[in-house]
Amino acid sequence: MGTTLAQWDALRAISRSPGAPARALASATFQREQAFGTLAGRLMAQGLIERRPGHGRRIEHHLTPAGEQMLDAGHRVADEVLTDCFAPLPPGDRATLLDLLQRLNYGEDA
Incomplete structure (x- = not known):
């Protein structure tokens, strides 16, 4: 898609924190x-x-419209990869896995 994983990750970080400094x-x-x-x-x-x-x-960092398009394209590729990775699991197992990962991420109890 015309970018590297490191570049896409940087675009994601800038998108999540527009105006953030390099540090x-x-x-x-x-x-x-x-x-x-x-x-x-x-x-x-x-x-x-x-x-x-x-x-x-x-110095603040911001995405340009082209950067937003590249970020969106990367999200579509990532979604395809994740879909392929978890395709062997039945829908119920995917839902359980999502619930478990969200609990780990947010520290929520069952």
Whole structure:
């Protein structure tokens, strides 16, 4: 689809936290700040994100319309992959698995 998994992950992080600085986005994508800066530079060169001045020396990151389209395309691919991965489970088992994962994620009791 014209992007890498690392680039798509960066687009997801920016989408979840529009205006976030590189430090926060690097942490969200499990990268060092310098590595994220290099990646963001590539995304900017492709027209997928833009950097804007923020408060003080802070640089904010935002998706462009092209970045939003790329992110959506990545979500469609991810949905297909997840569907294929869990297809062997019957619907009831998938629902149970989803419930268990949500409890782990949110710490909810049964």
